[in-house]
Amino acid sequence: MKATITANNTGTDLRKHFSLTTKVKNELWQNRYLYLLAIPVIAYYVMFCYLPMFGLVIAFKQYELGKGIMESQWVGLKYFQEFFSGIYFGRLMKNTLIISFYSILFGFPAPIIFALLMNELRQRRFKKVVQTVTYLPHFISLVVICGMVVDFLSSDGVLTRMFTIFGGQKTNYVGDTRYFRAIYVISDIWQGIGWGSIIYLAALAGIDQQLYEAAVIDGAGRWKQTLHITLPGILPTIMIMLIMRIGQILSVGYEKIILLYGPGTYEVADVISSYVYRMGIGQSRYSFSAAVGLFQSVVNVILLVAANKTSRRLSGTSLF
């Protein structure tokens, strides 16, 4: 190694200098500390990100733990067909799409509207207090949030009692198929509205103030200013967030579903990812659940790319 370098430095051995292996060796030696640092990073990405991706081949094989991936028998699309023709496919797609649809319809605009309203607050200190308070639920663990939701909406819970004042029933709401999705979406908004607004507040702060001054001279009121300056100003941010949101349509937050649902509410609450969990971990049907998971990821990627393209054409904003 040392010899090569001296040879290069003195420039006596040109043939050696230009050979590829020597170049590689040279690069490795010169930046040896960088390559040393790269080892754990590459090891992490390979082991915990790319090895699982490679592991997806079990979706096309009849994977058995004893045999290993290579020896397991190739079965092609068998598990995909089994999923698509299975009795739960319709229910899972319906639940996933409905919950996602409600989340986008109500959950996506909520932080935008909240940020716009906060932006209209003139009292800086009051605004700061509102921010501090509404960001808080984001940091509380999902287990605690779901525990509170279940307790407050139990047949003797504080919210149930409030509902009875307005003529509601005394029942366990989380366990009721009629209310599960609404509870899921509303508690999501409650927990995330403040934190979700930060990114829009940042975008709002970036709008050129001269635009507003010019608008005022032209006689535009607050509403007109919002419509013609504020909204176009944060549109790129909204589009980026929407593209990313659309790329997750099939992955409803399974952690929360798993915490809240039960056999009694599977009918309306079971989504693709919670089904993957039950089949894969609960019943050890690895190949089948890997196939379902792969279907979900592929659809998500297709939606992401499609949304990105559409957005680029319509608004000129795109994620990549």
Added chain:
Amino acid sequence: MVMKRSAGEKVFSVCNILFMILMMVVTLYPFWYVVTCSFSDSAQLIGARGMMMLPKGFSLASYQAVLQNPNILSGYRTTLIVVVIGTTLNVLMTAICAFLLTRKKFALRGVMTYMALFTMYFGGGMIPTYLVVYKWLNLGDSLWALILPGAISTYNMIIMRTNFAEIPESLEESAKIDGANDILILFRIILPLSLPIIAVMVLFYGVAHWNSWFNALLYIRTRAKYPLQLVLREILLMNDTSQMTAGSAASDRFFLGESIKYATIIVATVPILLVYPFIQKYFVTGIMIGAVKG
């Protein structure tokens, strides 16, 4: 800007302020409710859990039961271990990765950037990841299974990379002339100049570890190794308070079981609530940097 505001705008301003106050009440009241219940006398609480501003009666019995509970204590221990070791490893690995991806002379920079970014859009998913961690790497029932997967969050890494890229190269040049290698440059120059972003990372990763439960559900089998959130799940969502009330008289058990839930929530959330006011501004800085990068 001083100008006459129309009547409509004044009405809007007042309504807006009222709406914000309502938002704060809706956000805070649930937590206050849990606090009042946790200090309430269990027997009075049953059948009287309407809206309340102050505890019904006063009792610390539920806190006594919670703090004597071996599961809660072992949960606290596991969670603390994972938070400390996990966060240290997270920050170190994230910093190294971000550092490598800002080295212009580094030949693998482009490849590694794509390798990292790709994982943001596509992954193996729950089951293959589970098989890799549990079966192939044999990390089942080990706390390493809660620490190693997710050692680098690519999103956080990009935030850090953006930050590192803003450090002027001239600062490194003088160190290089003095013979410092790349590892020294990272630890002696880049990191000391990036303390605010390191604080953000510690907080992002730390809170995520504190709140995480799903990985433990997948990988941890021994009850004594359950992190706090998994213990909480049993108490809050699977209604298992039997272990905690075992010492009390049969007649008290039912009552105590209810208020124990609230005390458990408080005990598990207080650490976050205590640090929250201080860390809040850092979190906002972090997400702003991420936002600018988009």
